Amino acid sequence: MRPGELGSSGVRVTALGLGTAQFGDLYQAMTQDRATEIVDAAWEAGIRYFDTAPHYGLGRAEQRLGLALRSRPRAQYVLSSKVGRLLRVDSSGELTRHWDFTEAGIRRSIEESLQRLGLDRLDIALLHDPQERLTDALRTGLPALVRLREEGVVGAIGVGTGDMTALAAFANRAELDTIMIAGRYTLLEQPALAGVVPAARAAGISLLNAGVFNSGMLAQEQPAPDARYEYQAAPRQLLARAQRLAQLTAAAGTTLPRAALAYAARDPLVASVVLGADSAEQIRTNVRLAQDPRPLDGLWSELVTLGLIPA
Template sequence: MRALRQIGTTDVQVTDISFGASAIGNLGRAVSDEETTAVLQSAWDAGIRYFDTAPHYGRGRSEERLGRFLKSKPREDYVLSTKVGRVLSPGPTLKEADGFIDPLPNDVRYDYSGDGIEASLEGSFERLQTHYADIVYIHDIGTYTHGAANEKHMQDLLVSGLDRLQRLKDRGKIRAFGIGVNETQVCLDLLTETDLDAILLAGRLTLLDREAEDGLVEKCRQRGTSLVLGGIFNSGILATGPVEGAWFDYAPASQEILEKVTALKAQAEGMGLSLASAALHFAHSYPGVASVLLGTSKVTSLKRNLDSLATKPPADFSRMFGSPPIGSLQANL
């Protein structure tokens, strides 16, 4: 099994590399059950024991597939996280929804209230074939997703949602909770309201996008909040490089971004690393990061990334890429 790192001040320990299950929810392309089983088994064989999913991923398809795979594994042998904020209910058959192909026939509504959170979890537990979640993330709250409508959602969360999460934790239905988002400001906002065991941050603490370094990293260190990093390739551009049609932050990359990535690529290659390898090592070695999510439906992609991480970066890697020295911030290990 891979190295274990602690989540906040809880007794939850996650593997340093985790499997992000959005792709097996058919994100961008339909994935067969056989492909799903193969990539999940490859992750398991590589020692990964932390799996992250959400109702959003294929309107429950990712959770359902992950639940089938993990059913044969002893429950204490792995860590499972899912998300709340979207409540699923039976709905029409669709060819595509929110970028996911052939989603399960479910409607979705946003609900960050206590009742909504518990209803979301009950559905997740059924699809995942489990009676508890190790970590639950409040999913996509913030203006990045909701714009002006976020005020109502935040009010629901503050009035009853956070209290319900704590009660679920006290009852043993969840072992830790936090927030899973693509923006840093809402993380800072919530940390003024409550303690969070972990923040799953997508795309805002990467080799390219350092937004989280402006306040959030230090705040997490002070509060004992672990970081779990997703989107470390920034929608693909740190994996493909600055090629024509490369995407950054869920859209085609601007000329400014292409130029920045061109410079990062040259810097990485000057150290004997590929751009993708440099992005992986940056996220994996960053102080305070408990786990790095690798989200893919392809065995070849998973193995390639794990092979990259197995090779140690040059001794001056952190200095060259501007990440803080390992000793300057206390990692939550």
């Protein structure tokens, strides 16, 4: 897979990355064996970029990913995790998430992520969902990441969220190497194209495009009536839009999942399309679709004419 560089950081990620929210028991329980099978399938397909976060399953995703990667040569893959939430035991003995965008909190977050992963370093650190504490993330979180990059603790820094206010607040910050856009630059909807993507381009910031199936709605050739959106039941209007896209992609001789993957990777600013998976077979299927070389120019033109994607 072609590598894409994140800004001018020198960190290069493969065109497809593996996201690990599912490793944290997102919709169903995930065993370590299954997580390892997914990572093995990704590796066999050429994927060398893996993304995780403390937020996913209260650390379980990091633990499972770390175990799955333990036998792989560390120099041969790129790893990102996120900062802004520390995991702490509350007064009842339950493990909970605690917001912390201070420099001390971010350093501690990285240390604890490495402990859960069982690895020696992160390549990329991303401010996670900074909209929840936007002022803190801008005033203390971003400068902290800059210092960590200067110290060589991480190779590249960025932000990851699906919130448009937060994306807009960070898109013109030239200190960043990358922005992970979650579900806002997809075949179904493209609000990030209005301002975030042009601002990132001007600032020299690369994109990691995540959530490109919109919670799985675009991962099916025919979106099901019970499809999810943002981890909840899909709104009727969006479901109808996805079903219309499915009809048009079929008429063009392709499928909705393949078109969704191709669209997410169209812009050269996108260094990697980050996909989750519930099984090794999903990985193999998505890689096969992403590598389909047949052009889709006619489909894009028709979708522009119908007002379903911007010109």
